[in-house]
Amino acid sequence: MTHIEKNSPPLVENVSRRGLLKGVVASGSLIVATTYLPKRAMAAWATGAGLMPHGTVSDPHVFVAIAKDGIVTIVAHRSEMGTGSKTSLPMVVADEMGADWSRCRVVQAPGDEVKYGNQDTDGSRSLRHFVQPMRQCGAAARLMLEMAAAERWGVDVSSVEAVDHAVVHRDSGRRLGFGDLAEAAAALPTPAPDKIRLKDTNSFRYIGTGSVPIVDLFGITTGTATYGADIRLPGMKYAVIARPPVLGAKVKSFDGSAALKVPGVEKVVEVQGWDWPAKFQPVGGVAVIARNTGVAIKGRDALKITWTDSPHAVYNSDSYREMLLENARKPGKTVRNDGDIDGAMKSAAKTITAEYYIPQSSHAPMEPPVATAWVHDGMCEVWAPVQSPGGTHDDLVKTLGLSYDKVKVNVTLLGGAFGRKSKCDFVLEAALLSKTLNAPVRVQWTREDDIQHDFYHAVAVERIEAALDANNKVIGWRHRNAAPSLFSTFMPDPKMQQPLEYSMGQVDLPFAIENIRCEVCEAPAHSRIGWFRSVRNVPNTFATQSFVAELAHATGRDPKDMLLELIGAPRIVDPRKTTVDLWNYGDPFETYPIDTGRLRGVVELVAEKAGWGRDLPAGHGMGIAVQRSFLSYIATVVEVAIDDKGNISVPRVDTAVDCGFHVNPERITSQIEGAAIMGLGIAKHCEITYKNGVVQQSNFNDYQVVRIDEAPRVTNVYIVPAGWDTPSSGVGEPGTPPFAPALCNAIFAATGKRIRNLPIGDQLAI
């Protein structure tokens, strides 16, 4: 904890804090050990947070500063892209320390994982990995304030308590505000973990109430919140870049003379590109520098560039799809093998097979990639909307050849991200240009740049075969997929899905089926592959949950009953012994097993709340789907209405969420509402296609997303209550996967037409 004179900027260094920080870094024990402490000490459950770069930090000297006027400043070290974690995690600190939220301020940390712990805001990990460290942080701050008060009064610390922004002596009723105690408390060392006591969960003032609006609400509604594109530095140059239309191509030659004639264009310069695969390094191209972004765009239109050939010019979506289908019809590499699938198929009374296609798609956050950089005097400072400020810092250090302390990454608000802004290529571009131009530079991606140079959600073919016995019991399940791997971004293309990918909805199948085989089939990458909200759960869940409804139809059963029958009795499903490297979202299986009791629970809850089986108007249908992803259990019922022209509308969505102990139910609800809309977009519209290696879409005219007039009319969200003994799990991503299969199951119920190929597009048009 830091004390600050007046309400000055809270991150100012002072001697005491610097001294304390040194101690923390030197010992190391306070930084990472907390997540591995046994239950009796601080951590209620073990997580994989310590395995992430730089683990977790829970030291109030790092996260909390109190001014003499009592204003408490709390550092948000995770990036804010719309999930609300910039509010929720500091709120946990405030609640635990007994602060009054109206007297708390939140500041965004720059990228510095050595100081703050892991900042990679991805994988639905912020609350999951940091609710415990932030409670510990708040509790430690509370104890320090209590110790300072007890010292002042000469009483035992056990006789005082922090309540409502003050410390009170129980016997005498004496009271000292946090501001009065700031200096003395900040001078104390961080208490040892075994001295810290967490609050009773019944005494939370904010956690679990959903009563705290996001900290940027006023700024957002008045246009004063700062996003990546809103940074303006003295002498700053505005740049846009023409990038190679085909992955792997480079600038062969260019003629910038016409661009330089556009009034306001100042320079045309080449931007360094890296050979593929290159992780997040830029693809290179030609930059136009101008007095403002609009002029730069006009200048870029006048560039004449010849690009080198690329082997990826062979990429055509139509023929690629045929290849994926062909590959998925042949045995692939077995990655899960339970029992004897071949025997089951042979002995089956009936087999059922379905093939599903899920296209490549683009994140298209409303704020396209953008970054401002200033490289000068051997230093680099950037301002950018990045999901991974620490990773961005590291990549800048490597790319520019600077030492760690010569780089600073300032994190703005992210205007949406969905996985795109985990990749800092746009920041590296700005830094390289700033170095070249010896001036501050803001690089703005146009929407066309964003849609044509994304790290895409990969295309997939999913083929599932089931073996049924004479009683229509499912005795065998073979699931093959063919989809290019995101690891092709980091290493020589493995040409098939890897453990991290196939563990999201394929091999983690929670069904009570004796014979299961999962295979991955060949699929070379021809574009930059990234991860998009809920990643491989989207295609895998679309396939598995559509297929359950297909099995129900084929055997004359209700889809919800079929789903529950396949899930089977409440138990722990442990596919680790039969799977090649099951990935459990980076967290211990013991903390987060595959619990079919909880899976059944959300199916039963959502079915009840949605009125599963109720009478529906003509042209309406209901569909259900469930998925455990990012360690949460989420089931969705979609009610669809199809008019006489085949137009789809969604009168109602019901979703049940079991995400363990949770902090901000209001933001969970908003995430699920948004996930339904994103899921609807994936189902209805989103598709990126290629011709000769070039993306065929360019903007929101041909890359359609959901608009207000087609959004679900009502989305009801039911959050399963959970105490501190149920580990927190993800929320940002897992709402998305069940939507598309629930929708398509509803369409089948309404029309008898089975959608196996996304997007739905005009497949239902009459």
Add this chain to the structure above:
Amino acid sequence: MITLSVNGQQHSYDGDPSLPLLWFLRDEAGLPGTKYGCGEALCGACTVHLNGEAVRSCAVQIADAAGKKVVTIEGLDPHGNHPVQRAWRAVNVPQCGFCQAGQIMQAAALLATTPNPTDAQIHTAMAGNICRCGCYQRIESAVRTAATGV
């Protein structure tokens, strides 16, 4: 030299008259509340009021704004308390928030001419404004809240 009024202040631009108004506002006038989302009048993130009417500032050349009154999100209300802004806060509309300035400007223009819009009128008026986070139900609810003052 092109002169125009932005949020009641006179501004001038000495460059290319075909420059989209959006880039003048953001990069020249220092009013970054108006957002770039598509550049083709497809997403509504850049919505401002031009003589009281909602327009996409990415599709308006600065020359066409000459002598006219532009209002951006920064100028909608001196204290940020326009009924639409208040309603947006009451309903906790935003997630990432990036599109919301455009949404608010569009909604404010709708309510200025249609004080009690039907659901269909709200959909028609707001369908040009994309929210990728998916806040649409709350946007609709907030427009209704702003209309009824509840």
